[in-house]
Amino acid sequence: MAAKSNSLWKYTLIRLRRNYLAIxxxxxxxxxxxxxxxxxxxxxxxxxxxxxxxxxKPPSEAHLLGTDEFGRDILSRLIFGSRVSLQxxxxxxxxxxxxxxxxxxxxxxxxGRIDNILMRIMDVQLAIPTILLAIVISAAxxxxxxxxMVAVGITSIPRFARxxxxxxxxxxxxxxxxxxxxxxxxxxxxxxxxxxxxxMAPLIVQSTLSVANxxxxxATLSFLGLGIQPPFPxxxxxxxxxxxxxxxxAYMSIxxxxxxxxxxxxxxxxxxxLRDALDPxxxx
Amino acid sequence: MADKSATPLLDIRNxxxxxxxxxxxxxxVNNLNLSLQKGKALGFVxxxxxxxxxxxxxxxxxxxxxxxKITSGEILFDGQDxxxxxxxxxxxxxxxxxxxxxxxxxxSLNPIMTVEEQIVEMISLHSDMKGETALxxxxxxxxxxxxxPERGKExxxxxxxxxxxxxxxxxxxxCRPSLLIADEPTTALDVTIQAQVIDLIKSxxxxxxxxxxxxxxxxxxxxxxCDDVAIMYAGxxxxxxxxxxxYGHPMHPYxxxxxxxxxxxxxxxxxxxxxxxxxxxxxxDLPKGCSFSPRCPYAKEICHEKPCGMVEYAPNHFVDCYFPxxxxxxxxxx
Amino acid sequence: MNDRTQATDALLDIRGLKKYFKVSRGLLHAVDNVxxxxxxxxxxxxxGESGCGKSTLGRVVIGLIExxxxxxxxxxxxxxxxxxxERSEFRKHAQIVxxxxxxxxxxxxxxxxxxxxxxxxxxxxxxNQQVSEKxxxxxDTVGLAERxxxxxxxxxxxxxxxxxxxxRALALNPEFIVLDEPVSALDVCIQAQVLNLLAxxxxxxxxxxxFISHNLSVVRYVSDEVAVMYLGQVVERASNxxxxxxxxxxxxxxxxxxxxxxxxxxxxxxxxxxxxVPSPINPxxxxxxxxxxxxxxxxxxxxxxxxxxxxxxxFVSCHFAGALRDSRAR
Numbered sequence: 001m002a003a004k005s006n007s008l009w010k011y012t013l014i015r016l017r018r019n020y021l022a023i024x025x026x027x028x029x030x031x032x033x034x035x036x037x038x039x040x041x042x043x044x045x046x047x048x049x050x051x052x053x054x055x056x057k058p059p060s061e062a063h064l065l066g067t068d069e070f071g072r073d074i075l076s077r078l079i080f081g082s083r084v085s086l087q088x089x090x091x092x093x094x095x096x097x098x099x100x101x102x103x104x105x106x107x108x109x110x111x112g113r114i115d116n117i118l119m120r121i122m123d124v125q126l127a128i129p130t131i132l133l134a135i136v137i138s139a140a141x142x143x144x145x146x147x148x149m150v151a152v153g154i155t156s157i158p159r160f161a162r163x164x165x166x167x168x169x170x171x172x173x174x175x176x177x178x179x180x181x182x183x184x185x186x187x188x189x190x191x192x193x194x195x196x197x198x199x200m201a202p203l204i205v206q207s208t209l210s211v212a213n214x215x216x217x218x219a220t221l222s223f224l225g226l227g228i229q230p231p232f233p234x235x236x237x238x239x240x241x242x243x244x245x246x247x248x249x250a251y252m253s254i255x256x257x258x259x260x261x262x263x264x265x266x267x268x269x270x271x272x273x274l275r276d277a278l279d280p281x282x283x284x
Numbered sequence: 285m286a287d288k289s290a291t292p293l294l295d296i297r298n299x300x301x302x303x304x305x306x307x308x309x310x311x312x313v314n315n316l317n318l319s320l321q322k323g324k325a326l327g328f329v330x331x332x333x334x335x336x337x338x339x340x341x342x343x344x345x346x347x348x349x350x351x352x353k354i355t356s357g358e359i360l361f362d363g364q365d366x367x368x369x370x371x372x373x374x375x376x377x378x379x380x381x382x383x384x385x386x387x388x389x390x391x392s393l394n395p396i397m398t399v400e401e402q403i404v405e406m407i408s409l410h411s412d413m414k415g416e417t418a419l420x421x422x423x424x425x426x427x428x429x430x431x432x433p434e435r436g437k438e439x440x441x442x443x444x445x446x447x448x449x450x451x452x453x454x455x456x457x458x459c460r461p462s463l464l465i466a467d468e469p470t471t472a473l474d475v476t477i478q479a480q481v482i483d484l485i486k487s488x489x490x491x492x493x494x495x496x497x498x499x500x501x502x503x504x505x506x507x508x509x510c511d512d513v514a515i516m517y518a519g520x521x522x523x524x525x526x527x528x529x530x531y532g533h534p535m536h537p538y539x540x541x542x543x544x545x546x547x548x549x550x551x552x553x554x555x556x557x558x559x560x561x562x563x564x565x566x567x568x569d570l571p572k573g574c575s576f577s578p579r580c581p582y583a584k585e586i587c588h589e590k591p592c593g594m595v596e597y598a599p600n601h602f603v604d605c606y607f608p609x610x611x612x613x614x615x616x617x618x
Numbered sequence: 619m620n621d622r623t624q625a626t627d628a629l630l631d632i633r634g635l636k637k638y639f640k641v642s643r644g645l646l647h648a649v650d651n652v653x654x655x656x657x658x659x660x661x662x663x664x665x666g667e668s669g670c671g672k673s674t675l676g677r678v679v680i681g682l683i684e685x686x687x688x689x690x691x692x693x694x695x696x697x698x699x700x701x702x703x704e705r706s707e708f709r710k711h712a713q714i715v716x717x718x719x720x721x722x723x724x725x726x727x728x729x730x731x732x733x734x735x736x737x738x739x740x741x742x743x744x745x746n747q748q749v750s751e752k753x754x755x756x757x758d759t760v761g762l763a764e765r766x767x768x769x770x771x772x773x774x775x776x777x778x779x780x781x782x783x784x785x786r787a788l789a790l791n792p793e794f795i796v797l798d799e800p801v802s803a804l805d806v807c808i809q810a811q812v813l814n815l816l817a818x819x820x821x822x823x824x825x826x827x828x829f830i831s832h833n834l835s836v837v838r839y840v841s842d843e844v845a846v847m848y849l850g851q852v853v854e855r856a857s858n859x860x861x862x863x864x865x866x867x868x869x870x871x872x873x874x875x876x877x878x879x880x881x882x883x884x885x886x887x888x889x890x891x892x893x894x895v896p897s898p899i900n901p902x903x904x905x906x907x908x909x910x911x912x913x914x915x916x917x918x919x920x921x922x923x924x925x926x927x928x929x930x931x932x933f934v935s936c937h938f939a940g941a942l943r944d945s946r947a948r
C-alpha cells in the first residue's frame with residue numbers, strides 16, 4: 001500500500017469532478033469572481049457614466065446590452081453589480097455560518113437548558129417570514145451595502161444553527177468523542193478538533209445554496225428600494241428601475257434578470273454537486 | 285462435486301462476480317464451483333471480504349448492477365439456470381423456492397407492518413391463499429418458530445433481536461422453500477439467543493425438508509448444524525468436504541490457519557494463538573497464482589505462478605492447493 | 619487468594635458500585651452493587667450478554683461515566699471522588715481501548731495525529747520532535763508500519779485500526795487498561811493477531827487488564843480470573859480454570875453450554891434458556907435470573923441471593939450455589 005494518503009476531501013474532489021453541472025456552476029462562479037474583482041478593467045464604461053445621446057438604446061455594437069434610462073451602459077452596470085451581489089452573498093453567508101454555526105454547536109454539544117433556550121430563540125425567528133424580517137432589519141438599520149449584508153445574514157442564522165445542531169448531535173454520540181474525553185480533551189478541543197471537522201459537509205452544501213439565496217434576497221430588497229442606493233448598481237435595483245419601461249425596452253429587465261438567474265442556477269448546481277460528492281453513502 | 289448420482293438442488297458453476305468501484309475493479313467471486321444436495325446443510329465459511337454474501341446474492345440475482353456484474357458462470361437451481369431466466373420467473377422463485385434470512389434482524393424487517401402482515405405478504409405473493417387462510421398459515425408459522433400467534437399483531441420494534449430473527453425465519457419458511465440461505469443469521473445475537481436460533485433453524489430444516497446454505501465465519505456453528513462445509517478465501521473456494529473429514533483433516537493451509545486462530549473453549553488458557561501473518565489480498569489486485577500464496581508459510585514457486593484449482597485429494601474432499609497438508613506427494617505433512 | 623481485604627497487590631478494588639439511569643419508565647439498573655478486585659499484573663475477564671452492564675462498568679471505572687453510588691479504589695484512592703487535577707493524573711495510569719475500530723477513531727485525523735493526541739492534550743513533551751519520536755515508538759510497539767503514519771482510518775483495515783486504538787491507549791504509559799470488546803469487530807485471523815499483541819504487551823510490561831467481552835472462548839484464552847455478569851450484577855466469579863471447568867451458577871452453565879464448539883467429538887448437551895433477557899428497568903426483587911432458571915424455587919423469586927464465597931476464590935450469587943453442579947460439565 002502506498003504511503004501517499006488520501007484524506008476524505010480528496011475523494012470528494014474526485015467525485016465532484018465527474019459532475020458536469022457542478023463544474024459548470026463552479027466555472028460560472030469563477031467568472032463572476034474574476035469579473036467582480038477586475039470590474040474596472042473589464043467593464044467598457046463606468047457604472048455611472050451617462051451618455052445623454054444614448055438614452056434607452058437597445059443592444060448595439062457600442063453598448064452590447066443596451067443602455068438604461070440615464071444612458072448608462074447596462075453591461076458595465078451588470079459587471080459592477082456583480083461585485084455587490086458577491087459581496088452580499090459572501091459576507092451575509094459568513095455571518096449566518098459563523099453565528100448560526102456557533103449557536104448550533106453550543107446548543108448541540110451542551111444540550112439541556114442551553115439547547116432549549118437557544119433553539120427556542122431560533123424557532124421564534126423562524127416564525128417570522130424571512131422577507132418581512134429582512135425588510136424590517138434593513139429599514140431599521142438604514143440604507144447601505146453593509147446594512148444589507150447584515151440583514152440578509154441574520155435571516156439565515158436559524159437554518160445554519162439547526163443544521164449544525166443536528167450534525168453535532170449525531171457526532172456527539174460516536175465513540176471517538178468518548179475516546180477523546182477518556183484522554184482528557186477539554187470541551188473546546190473536542191468541539192474544534194473533533195466535532196466541527198466532521199460536521200462540515202452539510203454546512204458546506206448549505207453555504208453554497210445560501211449564497212444563492214442571499215443574492216436573491218439582496219436583489220429583492222433592492223427591488224423594494226431598500227439596501228443599495230443609486231447610482232450604485234445592483235441587479236435587483238436595476239430590475240426595479242426597469243419596470244416602467246417593460247413594454248418598450250424589455251431588454252432593460254431581461255439582462256439583469258438573466259444575470260440573477262444564471263448566478264443562482266450555477267450556485268445551486270455547485271451546491272447539489274457538493275452534496276452528492278460529500279455523501280459518504282455513495283458507493284466509492 | 286460431491287455426490288454425483290443425484291442432481292444437486294443448487295449447482296453453481298464457474299461463477300465470477302465483479303464490482304466496478306472508484307478504486308478499481310473488485311473481483312469479489314472468482315470461478316466458484318459449488319453444489320448443494322437436496323436436504324443437506326452446507327456451511328459456507330470465510331472471513332469478511334471472502335465473497336460469501338456476494339455469492340448468496342448472486343444466487344438470488346439480487347446483485348446491484350451497476351456497480352456489480354456477473355461476468356461468467358451458471359447457477360443451476362433444480363436444473364434451471366437462474367441467470368438465464370426472466371426477471372418475472374426469478375421473482376416467482378424468490379421467496380417461494382429460495383428464501384433468505386439476513387444478518388441484521390433490526391433492518392431486515394419492515395418497521396411499519398405488523399409481523400403477521402409480513403408473513404401474509406410472503407404467502408400471498410406466491411400462492412392463492414388469501415384472507416383467513418393466509419392468516420391461519422401465518423399463525424402456524426409463528427407457532428413453528430416459537431412465537432405466540434397473538435403477538436402477530438405487534439410491530440418489529442416490539443420484539444427483541446432474537447425474536448425478530450425468528451420472525452425473519454417464519455417469513456422465509458412460510459412458503460416451504462426448497463432452499464434456505466441464511467447469511468450470518470446469528471452474528472448480531474447474544475450467545476444464549478444464538479443457541480436458540482441455531483437449534484430452531486436445524487429443527488425446522490428437518491421439519492420443512494429444506495436444504496440449507498449457511499453463511500458464517502463461525503466454525504463452531506457450522507459444526508453444530510451442517511453436513512458439508514466449504515471454505516472461501518478472496519473470492520475462491522479453497523476447500524470443500526463433509527464436516528467430519530474437513531474438521532478432522534483440514535488440508536488447505538488457510539483452513540488449518542483458521543482452526544488454529546480460533547480460541548477454543550476447551551483449550552488451555554494463556555499462550556499465543558498461531559497466527560497467519562498479513563491480510564487478505566486487495567480484491568482489485570489479486571495475486572497471479574494462488575490467492576493465498578503471499579501469506580502461506582508453505583508456498584513454493586509454482587504457487588506464486590499459477591493457481592492450482594480444486595483437486596479431489598480424498599473421497600469427496602476437494603482442495604485448491606498443490607501441497608495440501610497431510611498428503612503424501614504434497615510436501616507438507618502435519 | 620483472598621482478595622476481599624484491601625490488599626496492596628490489588629490495583630483496582632471496586633466496592634458496591636451502582637450506576638442507575640433515569641428513563642421515562644423508571645430507573646434502569648445498569649450496574650447494581652458490583653464488587654470486584656483486580657490484582658496488579660493480572661487480567662480479569664468480564665463476561666456477559668448485551669444489557670448486562672459490563673460496558674457501563676468499564677466506563678465508570680475509567681471515569682467516563684459518573685457512578686450513582688459505590689467506590690472504586692485505584693492504588694488505594696477512590697477514583698469517583700477525584701478532583702479534576704487528580705483525574706488528569708489518573709488518566710496517565712488508566713486507559714481504555716474501545717470496541718469498534720472504526721467509530722472510535724476520528725476520521726479526520728491521520729494515524730500520527732490520533733496517536734499523538736493523548737500526548738498533546740496532556741502536554742507530556744515540550745517539543746514536537748519528542749512527540750514524533752514517541753509516536754513512532756508506539757507504532758513500532760503495536761506493529762504498525764511507519765509508512766502508515768500519514769494514513770487515515772478509512773484507508774486501513776479493522777486490525778490496523780484497532781492497533782491504533784491500542785497505541786493510543788499506551789501513549790501515556792498506563793498501568794491499567796480497560797479493553798471493551800477489543801476484538802469483537804475483527805475477523806478471526808486479525809483477532810488472533812491483536813490478542814497475541816495484547817498478551818505480549820502484558821508479559822513484557824506487566825499491564826493489568828479488565829477484559830470485557832461477550833465471547834467466552836476469547837475470555838477463556840486471555841483471563842486469569844473471570845466474572846460473569848447478568849442484568850447489572852456479578853453472578854459468579856472464579857479463577858479461569860475453575861469457572862470453565864466447574865461453573866456453579868445456572869446462568870454460567872447455560873452460557874457455557876451455548877457456545878458452539880468446533881470440536882466434533884466433544885459436544886456438550888445444550889442448556890436452552892427459555893425466554894429473553896428481561897429488562898433492567900425497575901427490576902423485581904429476588905434473583906434476577908430466576909424467571910429463566912430451570913432450578914428456580916419459591917425463595918428465588920422473593921429473596922435476593924447473597925454473593926457468597928463457596929470455595930476459596932470462587933464466588934456465586936445463588937441460593938443453591940454449590941448444590942447445582944452441572945453433571946455434564948467435563
